[in-house]
Amino acid sequence: MTTAAHVPSEVESYLARVRAALADIPADERAELLEEVEASLHETASETGGSVAAQLGPPEDFAAELRSAAGLHPSTTSQTAGLRESFDRFTSDPRVAAIGRFLRELAPIWWAARGYIVVAALALAAGASWSTSHGAVPRIWNGKLGAVAILAAVAGSIALGLWSRRTPRARLPVAILNLVLLATVIPVAAHLSHRAEPASATRFVIQTNIIPGLAYNGAPVDNIYPYTRDGRLLHDVLLYTGAGTPLNVSTTVYDPLRRILVTKSGARVYNAFPLRYYEPGTRVVLRPNAGPKVKVPRIATPPLPAQKHRRKAR
Amino acid sequence: MDRSQLLRGTLDAAALAVVAEQDGYGYDVLRRLRAAGLTDVGDASVYGTLRRLYRAGALTSYVEPSDEGPHRRYYGITARGRAQLDEARTAWAEFSQTLSNLLETDVEVTA
Numbered sequence: 001m002t003t004a005a006h007v008p009s010e011v012e013s014y015l016a017r018v019r020a021a022l023a024d025i026p027a028d029e030r031a032e033l034l035e036e037v038e039a040s041l042h043e044t045a046s047e048t049g050g051s052v053a054a055q056l057g058p059p060e061d062f063a064a065e066l067r068s069a070a071g072l073h074p075s076t077t078s079q080t081a082g083l084r085e086s087f088d089r090f091t092s093d094p095r096v097a098a099i100g101r102f103l104r105e106l107a108p109i110w111w112a113a114r115g116y117i118v119v120a121a122l123a124l125a126a127g128a129s130w131s132t133s134h135g136a137v138p139r140i141w142n143g144k145l146g147a148v149a150i151l152a153a154v155a156g157s158i159a160l161g162l163w164s165r166r167t168p169r170a171r172l173p174v175a176i177l178n179l180v181l182l183a184t185v186i187p188v189a190a191h192l193s194h195r196a197e198p199a200s201a202t203r204f205v206i207q208t209n210i211i212p213g214l215a216y217n218g219a220p221v222d223n224i225y226p227y228t229r230d231g232r233l234l235h236d237v238l239l240y241t242g243a244g245t246p247l248n249v250s251t252t253v254y255d256p257l258r259r260i261l262v263t264k265s266g267a268r269v270y271n272a273f274p275l276r277y278y279e280p281g282t283r284v285v286l287r288p289n290a291g292p293k294v295k296v297p298r299i300a301t302p303p304l305p306a307q308k309h310r311r312k313a314r
Numbered sequence: 315m316d317r318s319q320l321l322r323g324t325l326d327a328a329a330l331a332v333v334a335e336q337d338g339y340g341y342d343v344l345r346r347l348r349a350a351g352l353t354d355v356g357d358a359s360v361y362g363t364l365r366r367l368y369r370a371g372a373l374t375s376y377v378e379p380s381d382e383g384p385h386r387r388y389y390g391i392t393a394r395g396r397a398q399l400d401e402a403r404t405a406w407a408e409f410s411q412t413l414s415n416l417l418e419t420d421v422e423v424t425a
Binding site: 029032033035036037039040043044055056062063064065066067068069070071072 | 325339340341344356357358359360361362363364365366369385386387
């Protein structure tokens with residue numbers, strides 16, 4: 001019979017269009033509904049001699065009637081359908097698809113990392129010790145066996161990745177596994193960063209002890225004695241940096257004996273050198289010309305012309 | 315009024331009545347409904363209704379292998395289905411009586 005061979009294919013194409021029209025219904029409910037319809041369509045086809053569409057009308061109308069009678073109105077599923085639709089639109093965007101392809105190409109990197117993470121997470125959970133020379137390798141009896149375990153797990157993970165790519169039903173369990181392993185990435189990464197330096201490495205601690213006041217080659221300078229080229233000690237020389245910052249030496253602890261210059265407006269001047277100190281209980285500097293024992297060399301370079309004193313007497 | 319519109323609200327009761335009489339699969343229920351006089355009942359309406367009644371717990375379902383073609387999913391009525399059918403009977407009796415009275419009065423007025 002030629003019609004007998006013709007019948008199933010017509011039913012199947014009709015059913016496919018019904019299925020497409022019900023795409024927004026939850027998958028399990030749709031499967032049961034279509035199973036019911038499929039059996040009935042075969043009976044309809046065998047009784048009417050093949051033409052299902054002639055008997056039942058367009059599959060889209062059939063689907064609409066089915067949906068309405070089954071109480072699966074578009075509105076009841078519109079929320080998930082809308083989500084799915086926008087998700088489909090998102091994933092079918094060429095740029096998103098390109099990113100997806102790119103990530104798929106990078107997937108082997110994750111597979112390798114996944115193998116290591118399994119071993120590291122198990123070692124962490126079991127409280128295993130870690131190799132002292134290679135901080136990333138856990139000791140399973142010894143460090144070498146740990147390295148072997150990592151290599152085996154990486155190979156197994158890559159094999160799993162290749163297999164799941166070919167096996168659609170493996171995708172969901174593998175996705176769940178990936179999620180679980182992603183959660184263990186944090187403790188493993190924390191352990192690795194902690195172990196980044198082998199225990200034997202010397203730690204360099206840079207101490208940034210900022211010396212208050214003046215310093216020379218890192219050592220504090222407690223006073224400055226300015227001499228002229230002909231060996232005279234100067235008093236109350238105000239020192240500034242090139243940026244015009246006064247080279248203040250202002251101790252955090254108030255020293256009542258320090259002789260501090262005061263301006264006419266009463267402001268204190270801390271950058272006057274050499275610093276001088278009063279005798280206790282007095283306002284007298286006992287030896288104002290005291291200084292370090294220096295022998296000022298004889299200067300051959302001619303002196304620069306002295307600047308005219310321009311400050312007007314007030 | 316279109317018979318199919320009238321049918322829409324009463325198909326649940328009709329399908330329950332057919333299944334209560336004897337368990338049946340989708341196409342069988344459709345055929346029996348048509349044989350009983352509901353000739354213009356839609357195929358999809360019957361299948362959809364059966365699925366909905368099943369989901370609501372008014373019907374049970376079981377699969378039996380068939381000599382001809384794929385297996386058949388049979389539907390049988392549950393206690394909840396019987397209660398629903400009884401309710402529908404009462405409601406229909408009252409409703410049809412009321413409507414009959416109304417329509418007869420209408421006929422008298424226009425006559």
